[in-house]
Amino acid sequence: MNVRGAALVMATVLPGVGLLAVFARGANLFSDQSWIYRYQTLIGAVVALLAAYIAVRPVWRQLKYIKFQSSAMYRDFVDRRLSEINDRYQIVSEFVSNDLDNFEKKIYEVEELEIGKYEIEWLFESEQNLYFIVVKMESYKCKRLDPLMIDIEIDKLIKSLRFLVDKLEAAHRPHTTDQVGEDYAISDEDWAQIEREGALAEEQISGAASRVRDDFNDLRASFEFEINRMRTSLRSIDQELIKASPL
Secondary structure: OOHHHHHHHHHHHHHHHHHHHHHHHHOOOOOOOOHHHHOHHHHHHHHHHHHHHHHHHHHHHHHHHHHHHHHHHHHHHHHHHHHHHHHHHHHHHHHHHHHHHHHHHHHHHHHHOOOOOOOHHHHHHHHHHHHHHHHHHHHHHHHOOOOHHHHHHHHHHHHHHHHHHHHHHHHHHHHHOOOEOOOOEOOHHHHHHHHHHHHHHHHHHHHHHHHHHHHHHHHHHHHHHHHHHHHHHHHHHHHHHHHHOOO
């Protein structure tokens, strides 16, 4: 019932109540002995409740429709957000996955299969490639506002990537840097320290790579959790919309 319908009902009921009152007075129904006199308070309360119900019913209907509209708008928001998170998941995966897979393959060959060793050129190129990933991840983080859980995991991944990059740089530095250059000279003591740090860093590469892999898996898990949560929310909203549909 809309507001116009409620007004029509009120216009019909109230005159009827007035005519009933005139009839009752004429029939001496308001005397001390009449049942109307004895129950006039109750009758008045019932008439008031009936009038209130007739007046409020269209408001209830309007509120239900507003709630339906709000739920529909919220569903559109969640759907757009889900699409954005899916796209970002693909972007971040592409940033890291291929380079990390190739990097781990080399580590497996050296550490597990004992095929060859870490070549200086490979150490240098890997450091450059992984540093580029760090730059892309930091740029991504500055331009995107992800859910808190994802944001935390991105920070962890960037930190572990930087640690690995530092180890790679330390490992190749004794071989890619001259002790004496045109405008500098590194003392024998400092150079010996650089060589010790390089040897130690080379031993830490495998562990640092495992840490990056763990943090990358945690980041992917946080994306998947958020995607599943939004899909569950969409299903719940759809069920509510079906129940509340005015059609």
